[in-house]
Amino acid sequence: xxxxxxxxxxxxxxxxxxxxxxxxxxxxxxxxxxxxxxxxxxxxxxxxxxxxxxxxxxxxxxxxxxxxxxxxxxxxxxxxxxxxxxxxxxxxxxxxxxxxxxxxxxxxxxxxxxxxxxxxxxxxxxxxxxxxxxxxxxxxxxxxxxxxxxxxxxxxxxxxxxxxxxxxxxxxxxxxxxxxxxxxxxxxxxxxxxxxxxxxxxxxxxxxxxxxxxxxxxxxxxxxxxxxxxxxxxxxxxxxxxxxxxxxxxxxxxxxxxxxxxxxxxxxxxxxxxxxxxxxxxxxxxxxxxxxxxxxxxxxxxxxxxxxxxxxxxxxxxxxxxxxxxxxxxxxxxxxxxxxxxxxxxxxxxxxxxxxxxxxxxxxxxxxxxxxxxxxxxxxxxxxxxxxxxxxxxxxxxxxxxxxxxxxxxxxxxxxxxxxxxxxxxxx
Amino acid sequence: xxxxxxxxxxxxxxxxxxxxxxxxxxxxxxxxxxxxxxxxxxxxxxxxxxxxxxxxxxxxxxxxxxxxxxxxxxxxxxxxxxxxxxxxxxxxxxxxxxxxxxxxxxxxxxxxxxxxxxxxxxxxxxxxxxxxxxxxxxxxxxxxxxxxxxxxxxxxxxxxxxxxxx
Numbered sequence: 336x337x338x339x340x341x342x343x344x345x346x347x348x349x350x351x352x353x354x355x356x357x358x359x360x361x362x363x364x365x366x367x368x369x370x371x372x373x374x375x376x377x378x379x380x381x382x383x384x385x386x387x388x389x390x391x392x393x394x395x396x397x398x399x400x401x402x403x404x405x406x407x408x409x410x411x412x413x414x415x416x417x418x419x420x421x422x423x424x425x426x427x428x429x430x431x432x433x434x435x436x437x438x439x440x441x442x443x444x445x446x447x448x449x450x451x452x453x454x455x456x457x458x459x460x461x462x463x464x465x466x467x468x469x470x471x472x473x474x475x476x477x478x479x480x481x482x483x484x485x486x487x488x489x490x491x492x493x494x495x496x497x498x499x500x501x502x503x504x505x506x507x508x509x510x511x512x513x514x515x516x517x518x519x520x521x522x523x524x525x526x527x528x529x530x531x532x533x534x535x536x537x538x539x540x541x542x543x544x545x546x547x548x549x550x551x552x553x554x555x556x557x558x559x560x561x562x563x564x565x566x567x568x569x570x571x572x573x574x575x576x577x578x579x580x581x582x583x584x585x586x587x588x589x590x591x592x593x594x595x596x597x598x599x600x601x602x603x604x605x606x607x608x609x610x611x612x613x614x615x616x617x618x619x620x621x622x623x624x625x626x627x628x629x630x631x632x633x634x635x636x637x638x639x640x641x642x643x644x645x646x647x648x649x650x651x652x653x654x655x656x657x658x659x660x661x662x663x664x665x666x667x668x669x670x671x672x673x674x675x676x677x678x679x680x681x682x683x684x685x686x687x688x689x690x691x692x693x694x695x696x697x698x699x700x701x702x703x704x705x706x707x708x709x710x711x712x713x714x715x716x717x718x719x720x721x722x723x724x725x726x727x728x729x730x731x732x733x734x735x736x737x738x739x740x741x742x743x744x745x746x747x748x749x750x751x752x753x754x755x756x757x758x759x760x761x762x763x
Numbered sequence: 764x765x766x767x768x769x770x771x772x773x774x775x776x777x778x779x780x781x782x783x784x785x786x787x788x789x790x791x792x793x794x795x796x797x798x799x800x801x802x803x804x805x806x807x808x809x810x811x812x813x814x815x816x817x818x819x820x821x822x823x824x825x826x827x828x829x830x831x832x833x834x835x836x837x838x839x840x841x842x843x844x845x846x847x848x849x850x851x852x853x854x855x856x857x858x859x860x861x862x863x864x865x866x867x868x869x870x871x872x873x874x875x876x877x878x879x880x881x882x883x884x885x886x887x888x889x890x891x892x893x894x895x896x897x898x899x900x901x902x903x904x905x906x907x908x909x910x911x912x913x914x915x916x917x918x919x920x921x922x923x924x925x926x927x928x929x
Contacts, residue, residue: 399826402863466775473784480796487798487877494862500797534767 346376350686354383358690360593361700365693370585372685377678381671389639392664393543397423397633398497400661408702409490409664410453413439413446414644419664421576422640423497424654426458426633431619434627435499436578442485442494442606442617443577443642445512449478450645451601451608454697455526458598462539463692474522476729477515483736499625509616516609523605530598531630544692547592557672558647560696563600578643581620584611594695598694601697619745644669646697658699668702768784769890795879800862802880806873806897813899814874816921817850821866821875829859839918840927841910846921853895856885872922883907 348369362383368376388407392400405416423433424430431439452475459467473617481490486492487503494500504512530536546556551564561568569586570578587603589596635657642649647669654663681689716760786793795801806814816835835851843849866875885891902908 395826398865400822402826402861402865405863406861466771470778474808476784483799485798487796487800487864488862491861491863493800493865532767533771534764535771 337530346370352689361698363698363700365689365704367681367689368685369686370534374681374684374686374689377681379674379678379702381445381674381700384703389664389666394659394660396659397631397661400664401495401497402493403666404666404760405491405493405495407447408668408699410450410699411446411644411649411702412491413442413494414649415666416493416643417443417577418629418640418649418651419653420495421642422638422651423633425640426636426653426655427496427630428499428634429626429629430508431499431647432623433578433581434503434622435583435624437615438500438504438624440578440582441504441612442492442500443483444612444615445478445482445485446492447645448605448608449475449482450697452478452519454600454601454694457697458691458694459733461690462536464533464536464539467526467536470522471526474519475516476646477519481512481515486513496625496629497625500626500630503624503738504616504619508726509619512616516612520606520609523602523609527599527602530595530602535738539691539747540598541763543688544695545591545593545685546676546680547647548590550679551592551676554676555672555675556647556696557669558643558645558697559600559604560647560673560676562586563589563596565590568648569721570641570648574641576640578615578645582611582614582618584608594691597695617669633659633661646670646699647672670696670699671702672705681741772906792866794899795881799879799881800864800877801829801900802857802878802883803860803866803875803893804878805850805853806831806876807900807906808845809903809906811902811908811911812845813849813920814872815850815853816844816846816872816874817848817853818871818921818928820869820871823868825860826863826865829856829861830854831856833907837918839913839915842913842918843909843911844921845918846914853898855898856891857893858888858891859884 342521350367352365353359354366357613359365364380364383366380367374368475391403395403403418404419405412407415419462420431420439452471452702456468456471456475459465459471485504485508486494494502501669525749530540546560546564548555548565551566556566557568565588567573567586567588568578569584571584572586577582584607587600587607589600620740623653631647633655635655636733637652637654640653642651649669650665650667652663652665653661656662676700677693677696678690785838809816817832819830819832819834822830822832827853831853831854832850832851834848837843837849862877864877867877
């Protein structure tokens with residue numbers, strides 16, 4: 336027995352997970368090097384759901400892109416459209432009417448509610464707590480119904496327009512929303528009690544995947560993941576957009592930095608959302624829903640727009656050359672920022688904790704589908720753009736020299752050393 | 764620990780006696796909301812004329828490139844819609860459609876409306892293309908079917924008088 340344990344310890348395995356894996360519902364490839372049960376190195380490879388959306392925006396007009404960018408993510412679709420709308424309005428030098436801004440914020444907070452409840456179910460499922468999974472998703476139906484009544488769709492709401500919103504909130508709907516929120520508030524209080532007191536569940540969350548505030552800062556994590564480590568990072572507070580100046584929120588913080596803190600932060604954020612939705616419904620500014628005139632061609636320039644998606648900061652860069660289509664739209668989604676923390680936090684933990692740590696950041700792979708992350712041989716180094724270019728040049732030079740056909744031998748000799756793990760030159 | 768487990772089991776036991784939340788689709792269908800965006804319909808005026816004038820603005824607006832419109836000339840002997848032209852071919856590829864409702868916004872005569880039907884499934888790709896016959900609504904009770912023979916000079920305008928913006 337003793338010797339057996341000894342030999343097992345000496346052996347090192349690489350456990351590949353994904354891109355097709357029963358435990359992973361979205362395509363991503365992870366490689367965990369394990370010694371015995373302990374993870375000693377981790378790497379990720381993304382890009383299995385690459386759809387070329389950023390390039391696609393360049394061949395559609397400004398309004399059509401609204402609908403396409405909304406479909407980057409099925410869960411946080413409204414916030415993508417909001418980020419895009421705010422950026423384009425900034426470029427055009429216009430601002431949506433206050434009522435539209437308030438409705439934007441309200442739909443965003445409803446969306447956060449549905450996203451966090453979805454995540455709660457997902458995380459509970461990952462921890463083997465199927466009852467919580469079922470209950471959380473049942474209650475999520477309430478907010479899905481509200482969103483359907485408000486915008487006509489359960490997902491991909493299309494509530495935004497350039498220069499305003501499409502849908503008004505009627506008095507009848509407002510009372511329906513209030514009712515739904517009352518129910519959800521009661522249920523959320525119950526879930527908060529469950530995740531902080533159920534001893535079986537706490538064994539899977541307390542003290543697991545601990546990320547200190549310093550680590551969180553260094554890894555550049557965003558959203559609830561950062562706030563669970565005590566880092567105040569919330570675009571709604573730091574740089575209020577839409578109606579967040581009129582209807583502010585207070586950031587929810589936790590200091591522990593473990594998985595339990597992430598549960599607590601997300602659930603307590605729900606109360607913030609309910610509160611702000613109630614305030615908006617009570618004091619919805621009167622006026623128009625949409626601007627009288629929104630230009631079809633947007634004047635040339637560049638704009639950056641940052642919003643707080645349910646998972647963290649969502650960043651849009653939009654460049655216009657004065658035509659009716661954008662010149663460049665760059666999207667950086669929060670999951671990409673948080674992915675590095677998974678790789679760091681899993682090292683030194685048991686393999687069984689890996690799914691929980693991964694789900695702790697609320698990963699969204701379709702938001703996250705970058706192209707172009709290559710790995711060289713056995714080491715886990717990523718190739719930089721310069722290095723790839725050099726490889727390409729060498730490849731074609733070699734091919735021409737050797738007479739064309741079959742010239743696949745790449746000579747990796749005279750390359751400059753490249754900095755590790757640089758994720759550069761990528762597209763959603 | 765034991766007490767906590769009993770508490771958890773009591774929670775699940777309570778739910779055993781509550782009515783199930785599952786809707787037994789397809790036997791029972793949950794009603795959709797008013798603003799729901801389902802399958803498109805091409806509308807008619809009360810007299811039976813088609814609202815669609817074949818301008819193809821919906822096709823131009825469509826972000827998913829799902830709509831194909833071909834227009835032909837109207838005449839008073841063979842009138843489909845008010846104005847000069849009507850849609851002789853109107854096809855929506857339901858596999859491309861993203862149900863965003865932008866076609867509805869673009870339509871100058873409110874001819875295309877996203878209605879409540881959501882049961883769209885096909886056995887092959889060809890049947891995903893909904894033709895004009897499948898999309899257009901039935902002729903209203905007081906109306907006549909198209910093409911109609913009409914008095915000259917009444918339906919010269921593509922957007923009839925009563926629909927003019929005030």
